[in-house]
Ligand SMILES: [Zn+2]
């Protein structure tokens with residue numbers, strides 16, 4: 001018996017499959033997807049089995065140990081990994097790493113223990129002291145370690161990862177625990193009182209995992225012992241079926257029918273904000289569970305709020321596994337193992353949850369499928385939506401993509417019949433009208449007002465008087481977006497990145513938003529030595545300050561990455577908005593999604609233009625989606641909403657489409673433009689990015705690559721466009737210069753072949769080449 005092992009080769013760019021022999025005692029334990037230790041040169045290395053096969057065993061070295069009791073990756077995941085490595089031209093080892101929580105794949109947990117042979121043969125001198133350490137840190141020479149493993153004197157045992165939460169238990173405040181009881185407890189045991197408040201505010205039973213996460217295991221135990229919290233068997237989901245409208249019923253029926261047929265089919269659920277997509281998701285999830293299938297729900301990271309998690313847990317019960325970025329490593333591993341054991345019916349998570357280890361996957365839902373956060377920018381570069389669609393294909397599963405403003409790719413596929421389009425045009429709740437106004441700020445800007453036009457100010461004043469809430473959106477954080485010398489024109493830039501520094505007033509420092517470096521703002525211009533430095537451009541801090549002056553009575557909070565740096569900040573702000581302790585929120589992108597408060601009646605967009613100014617073919621799509629999304633924050637309640645979008649270019653046709661919230665009008669215009677210029681979805685793109693510290697070298701290499709590409713494509717009839725090389729819009733980031741070449745063609749296989757030839761060539765040292773297939777941004 002032999003195995004094909006994908007080996008992790010340290011210090012080598014390269015990766016590879018190697019064939020090993022399986023010794024007799026290990027034969028009944030080898031399976032594809034298990035990790036093994038193997039001899040590689042004179043080292044011991046790790047690898048993962050891809051194939052188990054019969055064949056010629058001469059001259060083969062044996063594997064040394066099997067690390068996993070259960071395959072780490074199922075056959076389906078191995079197939080998915082191969083597909084990803086091929087499709088995205090990413091190293092297979094990187095893809096495999098991305099699929100597994102890093103804490104589960106930690107060699108420090110792979111401990112040397114005495115093997116069976118050690119019962120009758122004494123260990124060689126010095127080995128006894130090595131037991132209990134990981135094989136990697138044992139400092140044993142590779143050949144000696146291999147010998148010990150081969151003879152069965154030592155074995156490797158993987159520790160940790162075994163404990164598990166009970167999934168069938170929930171906690172709830174005991175009856176009779178009044179606020180008075182809590183107040184009394186607060187003096188003697190403040191932590192317990194806080195915990196009781198948590199359970200009081202939840203109003204529904206809390207799953208054990210969440211309860212422990214929220215209040216800690218010790219406090220929870222004590223409160224149960226005191227009878228203040230009740231521990232009870234979980235009911236699988238609260239069943240209070242809300243009435244669905246005709247459109248929701250029709251959409252759900254189509255999806256349920258596909259689930260019954262176990263048909264690999266992708267639906268695009270296209271529904272305006274507030275049309276009740278979540279109810280359709282829940283119907284599908286409940287149905288999949290009834291059929292004994294597991295489901296995956298992907299949500300943009302930023303949308304993974306307690307609000308949405310709460311809805312899923314409440315309706316689907318405790319067999320929901322939630323993967324969010326605040327989980328600790330060991331919590332992540334626990335959730336992963338639960339899913340693999342089939343103890344989670346539904347996995348809800350952001351991008352990387354697409355790799356959850358399902359036993360029997362039947363349904364995948366992707367909410368806000370157009371979100372750029374589903375695309376991973378580092379190697380392995382992939383789009384979770386495309387990976388999910390592939391995964392569904394491998395499993396015969398159903399996919400539901402949901403959005404009010406779908407990606408052009410998905411809507412196009414729905415037009416051509418590749419996806420089935422399901423529409424939700426009606427709003428479910430008695431939400432009021434939304435009125436969107438486009439305001440030209442050229443004049444108010446000249447009159448010295450920076451961020452808030454008189455039109456927006458009027459709306460905000462009225463809103464405050466009516467005791468409603470408001471949101472003001474600005475897409476830049478910090479105070480001023482540039483520091484400029486009014487005498488000599490010098491702009492303070494980051495020395496490593498060639499970008500203008502953003503002034504942060506709270507810390508009185510200029511910060512680079514690309515590398516994070518900070519510097520003090522000098523009193524004088526560093527070039528002409530005059531006291532003439534001026535702060536230009538508007539960031540969220542300046543908007544906040546201006547609003548505090550204009551609306552001194554209003555309770556204002558700022559929400560951006562600066563104001564939500566520590567764990568819990570985000571939740572606290574949300575809580576105070578919900579409790580109406582806040583009148584006005586100034587926020588960045590962070591407030592565009594999952595920010596549903598019925599009290600918000602007015603939304604202002606300080607400046608829409610930077611969204612449109614990006615030199616990227618997707619800039620208009622992103623701008624449209626973001627503006628509609630932000631506008632959608634207003635008027636969730638019955639009283640309706642008013643939106644003011646400020647711009648220097650009100651004549652741009654895009655604003656009329658935003659005003660009408662006319663996605664299909666936007667789609668028709670944009671798709672014609674994409675077709676005329678040959679951009680996706682009519683073609684694929686492959687981006688070749690050259691980077692390194694020596695600009696001359698980078699340019700030279702990029703130019704030479706262009707020549708090679710021209711030679712190769714010259715031989716071919718097919719239509720391949722080569723764009724560039726050109727410096728990236730951010731030419732220098734963290735002291736590395738960046739140049740890119742774009743390949744554009746409908747024939748992706750051909751572009752891959754050509755790119756493969758380029759990668760296989762040796763690059764000069766200090767030049768790095770990164771490949772991105774279907775890049776999201778081309779700047
Ligand atoms: Zn100067």
Ligand SMILES: [Zn+2]
Nearest residue numbers: 494497512515
């Ligand atoms: Zn920088």
